[in-house]
Amino acid sequence: MIEFDNVGFTYQHAADIKRAKRRKRVAAEPRADWGNRPDEVWALRNISFTLDKGEFLGIAGHTGSGKSTLIQHINGLLTPTEGRVLIDGEPVGNPETAAKSGIGMVFQYPEHQLFAASVYEDVVFGPRNLGCSADEAEERYRKAMDRVDLDADALRDASPFGLSGGQQRRVAFAGVLAMEPTVLVLDEPVAGLDPKSREDFLQFIARLHREQGLTVVMVSHAMDDLARLCTRVLMLNQGRMHALGTPAEVFADGDQMKAIGLGQPAAQRVGSKLMAKGIDLQQPDGLFTLETLTSAVAQVWKQRA
Numbered sequence: 001m002i003e004f005d006n007v008g009f010t011y012q013h014a015a016d017i018k019r020a021k022r023r024k025r026v027a028a029e030p031r032a033d034w035g036n037r038p039d040e041v042w043a044l045r046n047i048s049f050t051l052d053k054g055e056f057l058g059i060a061g062h063t064g065s066g067k068s069t070l071i072q073h074i075n076g077l078l079t080p081t082e083g084r085v086l087i088d089g090e091p092v093g094n095p096e097t098a099a100k101s102g103i104g105m106v107f108q109y110p111e112h113q114l115f116a117a118s119v120y121e122d123v124v125f126g127p128r129n130l131g132c133s134a135d136e137a138e139e140r141y142r143k144a145m146d147r148v149d150l151d152a153d154a155l156r157d158a159s160p161f162g163l164s165g166g167q168q169r170r171v172a173f174a175g176v177l178a179m180e181p182t183v184l185v186l187d188e189p190v191a192g193l194d195p196k197s198r199e200d201f202l203q204f205i206a207r208l209h210r211e212q213g214l215t216v217v218m219v220s221h222a223m224d225d226l227a228r229l230c231t232r233v234l235m236l237n238q239g240r241m242h243a244l245g246t247p248a249e250v251f252a253d254g255d256q257m258k259a260i261g262l263g264q265p266a267a268q269r270v271g272s273k274l275m276a277k278g279i280d281l282q283q284p285d286g287l288f289t290l291e292t293l294t295s296a297v298a299q300v301w302k303q304r305a
């Protein structure tokens with residue numbers, strides 16, 4: 001279970017601590033009033049929620065609303081200025097301890113972090129660092145490559161830099177999966193991919209969630225993707241929680257989304273507009289998806305014919 005307990009974060013505060021540590025003026029503890037200056041900009045404020053094992057949480061929000069800042073608290077890359085982040089009741093340490101406790105982080109454009117001379121070395125770098133034997137690293141390499149639909153034998157000695165952009169991203173992803181995480185944190189994982197690779201990737205993330213039982217936290221600007229994949233959505237606005245609930249609860253209210261500069265998922269938007277124009281569509285329990293909207297329109301069409 002992941003718990004955010006009244007978390008606030010300012011980059012100013014983090015930079016102050018770093019500077020002060022560098023100058024050795026203070027020990028690890030910050031001054032008590034840091035983070036509470038009236039002129040300080042809070043990237044996150046009053047964030048409280050819990051995420052159970054096996055959930056798929058989507059994080060939405062306007063640009064600069066704090067999405068990336070929030071997820072970097074899950075793997076200990078950032079430390080709260082106030083409040084606490086707990087994983088299974090324990091405070092998150094640093095990225096290394098977080099990786100050991102099963103948090104896998106996939107950053108935006110993860111292929112930019114490829115570094116090794118061969119695909120094999122890149123994928124097993126993390127497991128070897130965690131102390132895996134050569135045999136276990138080999139097994140993890142095969143499993144991870146299989147999960148991302150890449151040929152483990154054919155690509156083993158290939159340079160990751162000679163692969164296509166989509167393949168590079170898969171290799172980077174395999175490197176995270178080889179650490180065998182139980183929680184996968186993804187920052188806009190399909191940004192910059194062509195439509196087919198985009199869909200392949202999303203389906204592959206959905207499979208990891210559904211079949212392997214992974215807990216997934218995914219930042220995305222694509223409301224349609226969040227609506228169809230997530231069990232819950234957290235919507236941020238200016239560093240604060242604007243809404244948290246099922247996709248239906250969060251996305252159904254178009255006005256609420258418009259107020260913070262976001263649009264509803266496309267099928268819901270079209271469905272709502274048709275209904276506002278007097279077309280009596282059979283509304284599903286939750287949101288309109290492409291499928292339920294198509295059936296509802298077809299039903300009205302048939303009745304009129």
Ligand SMILES: Nc1ncnc2c1ncn2[C@@H]1O[C@H](COP(=O)(O)OP(=O)(O)OP(=O)(O)O)[C@@H](O)[C@H]1O
Pocket residue numbers: 011012043061062063064065066067068069070
């Ligand atoms: N390294 C940094 N130093 C100072 N301020 C930062 C830093 N990174 C982000 N910020 C600020 O913190 C706030 C939250 O930024 P963050 O990147 O978390 O938002 P985001 O919702 O992920 O945005 P985007 O959708 O554009 O990626 C913004 O005001 C941003 O300008």
